[in-house]
Amino acid sequence: MNSTEILNLKNQDVTENGTYKHTLQPIVTGTSVLGLKYKDGIMLAADCIASYGSLARFRNVQRLHPVGKATILAGSGDMSDFQHVQNLLEGVMLQEHCFDDEQEIGTKSIYKILSNVMYSRRTKVDPLWNKFIVAGIENGESFLGYVDLYGTTYQSPVIATGFGSHIAIPILRKYAEPRASDLTEAEASEILDNCMRVLYYRDARSFNKIQKAKVTSAGIEITEPYSLSTNWDFAESIRGYGA
Amino acid sequence: MTSIGTGYDLAVSTYSPDGRLFQVEYAEKAVDNSGTAIAIRTKDGVIIAVEKIVSTVLEIPGSSRRIFPIDHHIGFGSSGWVPDIKRLIGIARDEAWEHRKSYQMPIPPKMLADRVALYIQAYTLYSSLRPFGASPMMAGMHGDEPYLYLFETSGAYYGYWGCATGKAKQLAKTEIEKLDLSNLSTRDAVKEAARIIHTVHDDSKDRLFELEMSWVCKESEGKFTRVPQDLYNEAVEYAKHSNNDDMDDDEEL
């Protein structure tokens, strides 16, 4: 490849010797997102922080993204890749709107499109560095699915990404999964708050400003960011860590 | 050719001695051959109605529509050559999407109108090009404010409270002028639009037609969508009813 050809590849990152540069690590990242099925639909939770390494870089970021009228995309991992995916899906939704057939693309289709994108990018060994939860309601049926940078997909009544898969999943499996079909909204909300609180205590990349979202037959609702109550009294009794 | 164009109509890049562009005017003729399209702007929205002429009963109802969404908040209604229109639709959609991607914001109708007009105008400059045989109308919202534009084949465009193109544009315009547009509700505008299309439709020339209606307004949450089926039915009912009344009046006279 000569230099002119290299210059022509505007959108690719090309190094001096003509090889492609691919993402090898995420840069600005969001930590865990959680999702569970309950009686009336699906509920999701995520905090509002985007970290730059260990720096709490952006502290007012929305990571629960509505797609259409009955689907929410929750993203963890690289935030620029997440935003790229948001744009991509916005394009898909606009294309659908332009068909003018009075139909909107459903949750499962969005999930399928997204997982195809993720898998094709991993096959190019240039992944979108994310772990996503897709949640929504289609034909009265609730849907909760996961897709990540490998294109790995699965569905489950409770899903958590990143640190949450270690810390929140045991809580969700105990309190939410066995009762998914009769869990009330208040109970679901409380379980998620508790999970987010435990994550805030243990995950150094998390934050106590969080948002929740739900999809029910009535549509999407995303809460304003709010703070979780925490109790650090126990820190008084801890000695030997600089205090 | 000799009688009208007298040689000044061989290319769009040539003016006639009296300063006309014949090719552009011919394009207008092409538009005047197609079904009528009208649009009405009210306080809080715009409604587009198109008389899609159906040439054979074999055509599948609802196919090859003449109203096109461009973005969530903008749509085109059209008269003229359908393939030409589709080219403009493509341009408009690209422009709208690029704006969205670049600014995370829907394109203001005014801005899109300007860009589409520029594109139409460019096709009046070169001898190797043929002007668009299309005169689309654009309905859109910017915040709560409705906008309506009509593009001419020259690339000129104006904002309107009401406009019409196609076969019966004169008659349709006269009908729209009778309406009290500053007080008309958008729902009533839908009914009037249906009535006008039914009124101006010429049964003796084109036997079959389909009425297409889309709107963008407060009620549609700022989205350019088809008029809801129940309102559509109501409007058609109203249109047929008032036309029958007219006929009764005629008989009385």
Added chain:
Amino acid sequence: MIAMTEAAAKQNNRWEPYVDNGGTSLAIAGEDFCIIASDTRQSEGYSINTRYDSKLHRDSFNFRTEKISLATTGYSADAKNKHDKEMHSHSIAQMISIIQYQKRFFPYYVFPILGGLDQEGKGCVYSYDPVGNMERVGFQVYGSASGLIQPFLDSQVGFKNQQNVDKTRLLSKQEAYDIAIDSFTGATERDIYTGDFLEVYIIDKDGIKKEVRQLKFD
């Protein structure tokens, strides 16, 4: 194993595009039937992603990440349209091999097992490696518990370690079914990547019967 470790991948300055999601699949061919079974657990490391992710796609695959979707068991909807008749098992078997070999230098990290009936109505099992080597066998097990189940099948289905028996004898349907179930209940005890549910397909001249059984949830 094909997969490099994460550390090795970093040293090579390249992202490792494969993951192992665990799980086990097996198939046993009989005289006029075939049994295919697979657990439904999907894992990543020590975490269980989900307890129900089907690995049987009307035929049997293993290792999730790269799932090629082929419908089979002596039947493929796509192929049927093209040929206007049902596709034979051996044709599907060959097709899978070709699809895999097409990606010889960036393989699909899957170990497919194809089970069904052949043209003569005899039970058949085809097994593959990730790049399309194919062999028709009497029984096959792949996946995270293959090391536990293979010797069991060698003994109980292939009679490999037995003396004074007819080693060509094929199992009855009930025998094969019981061995398939026992294989998984046994494997579940020792392999953390195998468990939750067991999907069993029993294929004979009457068609395909699907069964779902509980495995241990731990």
